[in-house]
Structure formats: C-alpha cells, structure tokens
Amino acid sequence: MLFFSNGCLIALEKNKFILILVMPNIQEHVNTLLTKFIPSYRFIRLQELTIDKTNSLQTEINSKSIKVLSWNIAKQNYNKTWLKDFSKMIETYQPNFIFLQEFSLKLEAKEWAKWLQMNWSFAPNFVDIHHQTYSGIFTASTINPINKKVIITKNYEPIVKTPKISLITEYLLSEQNTTLLTVNTHLINFVDLNKFKIQLNELEQVLSTHQGPLIFSGDFNTWSRKRAIILNQAITQLRLKPVIFAPDEKEKIKRFLLSPPLDHIFYRDISVKKASAKVLDQICSSDHKPLLAEFTYTNTQKN
Template sequence: MVKPFLPSQRFIETEETIVRRVHQNSLPWCNPALRILNWNIAKNNRAAFGSHQRVRSWLSEFAAILERYNPDLIFLQEVRLCAETQHLGELTDMGWNFAPNFIDTYHNCYAGVLTAAKASCLTRKAVKTQHYEPVTQTPKVSLVVEYPFPTSAQTLLTINSHLINFVDLATFKAQLHALEGAIAPHTGAIIFSGDFNTWNRSRWLMLAGMAGRLGLTQAKFPPKDAQNIKRFLLSPPLDHVFYRGLHQNMIHAKVLNHAISSDHKPMIVEFSGEM
C-alpha cells in the first residue's frame, strides 16, 4: 500500500499579507445605523478535516444569520480559505479582507481572520504576533481595517482579533501592547471585536486595562445572552465587542444561542445612527 505524501511541516507561517475582495458596488454607508456580527466559526467548522455535514451546517446557519440580521460589518475568526473549495459564497454582496496567520500544508488552506463590510475600506493592515503558539508554532493575527462613516468627518477603525493562547501572561501582554500601538493613533470611532481568549481573570484584566486606556466601552449583553458566550468552566467570556465614538448609542446586543455549528455563539451588536 502506498502511503500518502505528508509535508515535513504541516503548519507554516505566512508572510504578513492580506487577501482582499473588492465588491464593485461597495459604497460608503448611507444608513448611519450600524449592525455588526462577531463569530469565531471554529475553522469553518473544521471544514478542512472532511466533516462535510458540519460544513453544510455552518453554511446554512451563516446564510440564515445574514438573511435575518443583515449586518453591515462582519468579524469572523478561525476562517479557512482553501484552494479546492470556497466557503464565502454568502459574502458575494460584500467586500472583505482576510489576514492569514498560517498555511495548513496538508489541506492546502490558509487560516486567519476575516472582516467583511458593505462599504469600501480606506486602509487595511495585518498585525501579527512576534511570539508563536506552542502547538502549531505559528503566530496569531489581527486585522485592522478603516472605513468612511456617513455621520462624521472622522473614520471608523475596526480591529478583528484572535488573541494568542497557550502562552504565559507576558506573551499575551505583548500582543495587547502591539494592538494598542496600532489603535492609539486613531482619533475617530473604533470597533474592537473578536475572540480574545480571556479564559482567566488575569488575561481579562489586561484586556480591560487596555480598553480603558483607549477609551473603549464593552458591549453589554442581556444576562441570559451573556451566559451563552463561550467560556471555559467559570472563566470570563472569551468573545467580546468593544467600541468608541458610538457612546450611548448601542441599542441592541444579542447572542444567537440557537447556532450549533461552532462551539462559539454568534454575537450581534447594533448601534443607532448618532455619533
């Protein structure tokens, strides 16, 4: 029996790059209200590992969420873009930016974070960690994308992050420090969203301290919804949405507990039009 070829190194760090899809009809938002979706989709629900039924489940849930909530901005973590298949067909009406942090050479897939929007972006930048996670020996990546906003001469800066895991607090703090440096110069509105891996109090306090220094407010969910945000036992939540420049205008926040295709639940946050 011939053994299948396996690469000598399965996970390889990518160059600091961004894969971009520009939608030809993308325009600045005409409606000043803003609705966002944040979701760690668990590597497209382990799409690269042959679980076709679960992939179909994720695609079905994702399509239903887009139809029901029609978000203006989408922040996804653990996204896989594979050579053989495309799992972003539901984003045909949006432009998106994808920042990979590694290539899975066995399945020929990129993995990383993706930000999609109805508006055309102004700038985009990937912020990779200098340290590696011990299992894959690859860094983590955040995606910083800037958009025009209709109700203000200033712009909206979005940060889609997946924070480093399985490392000590000093390494975790180093990633936060790099992100703070990327965010701090911006004087306009901010949305900072993602899977922050705040599975203990020390990590959460570091993140909260950074948010405080940047003047960010944490999006608050109703108690029943907040219970459904991804945690480890009695840990703080892992997924968060922070914002600035939209103060006192968050009008709705919901966790979609009915979604079962990922072990993280989708989060919907809606803001009114006043900035």
C-alpha cells in the first residue's frame, strides 16, 4: 500500500513502513513512473452492475439475531490461506451478512466458492485486463435481497484511474413490518477532501430515504483526522451509531500510522448484542482484520 505524506512516498509492506522518495513534486514523478508499468488500457469499466448467485431459499432473517462480518480482504480470496481463514470464520460465527471489500473474481470463473451456501452479489468497479479479474464489493446473505443498488463514484483514484463502489441491499425481517437496509462501501482514496466528501454526500442522499433499520459497513479510508470528521458529520446526519469495540479490540483495527481506524460498522434502529463486537486479530491473510457484530431488532425500537 502506498501513501503520500509531506512530499514523501511511503510504502507499507508486512506492517513495515519504507520511505521510498523525498522530492518536491513527488506526485508528478510517481505518476510518471507508475504509468510505465500500469498502462491506461489495463483497467476498464463494466456494463454489468452486479454478478449474482442464489444458494439459499430462505425469505426472512431472524430479527432477534442479525450477525455481520465486514472485512477488506485485499484481493486475497483465491489465496489458500485466506480461503481456510474465511471458511473457518463462516463455520464458527455463522454470519447472516458478509461485507467484503477489495474482492476479486476471475473472468473465466464466475462460480466462486460453490461451498458458500449463501446468496451473494458482487459489484465490480473495473476489470483488470492484465490479470483477467474483476475487482469490487461483495455482499453475501442468508436470504435474497428484495432490492439492490450500486453507486459508483464519478471521481477516480489517481494513477490507476479507477472509481470506488458501494453496494446497497434491502432485506425482509422476520415478523416485522419493515426492511433492513445494508450498505457495503469502500471510500475513495488518494484524492482531495472534496472528492471524498462528494462520495459520502451521494451515499447520504440515498440512505436518508430509508426509514427503517440500517447497517453501514466497510473500509472508509479514514486515515486522517479531517477525513474522520467528514465521515462523522455524515453519520450524525443519518442518525447512525458506530459499533463500539472494547479498547483492546479497537486497537487491532486497521490504521495508517497513528490515524483513526479505517474500517467501521455503523447502525440505526437496531441494538448491538452485548459483547458481540469483535476484531479477529488472529486472521493474517489480509492486512485488514475482520470485524464482527451481532444485532437485534424489535418493532418498538427507537434510536
């Protein structure tokens, strides 16, 4: 992972920071250098909004136990170690919802993980022609969504010139006259604060129309205090609350240097079950750690 700070290019590799260059026009030099290795035609946008797979016939989720797993997997889902970690988590925690960011899907193998007995939707934001893979957001659930919507940023991240994507899905809750809206997102990186704010504002406009329970989860790239403040403003406007992790758990969440956490789970009109919020620090197949939480909902619940 690369970061720019005070004219320096810093690489994060195996939890070690390596200073690569120090020069006044670092962004210009890095763009020129990397363009030689990442040609403009390598990444292309897609026409299809989602790739979907139905595996479960359930029609409702038990509103008294809504288990969530959120994880930036750093495109490791074809890695044998990652697959072992992932299958073990599914077996142990049995989540109702899985929100993965930086998910990869090979062009010739859309039938990924046939053993995963869940319904899933994959929203790609680009195709990598060189590696013949899709990349994007992956949402799995024990029931089919009744609605889904994909939001792709109009602004692109620099160098590779790719957008960021969010997948919004809506589900029926058991014995309740309401629906649960879930949002799996990956916020834009390496751009100015205004472009970061534009993506959040667009999500805020869509989410504000939903009146029932809501889960907003993913990698928010809040690696600076200013980004964290902008996110907090949007969350407050939407009347959302953050899942609170115990102090020793919170320290395990992915950060950059001394930054705020990058990964979050927010919610509204549901309750977090006591002691359910966990960060799985023993999982090392991605540089991000999986986040877990369990919620409950009753039709008399108020925020």
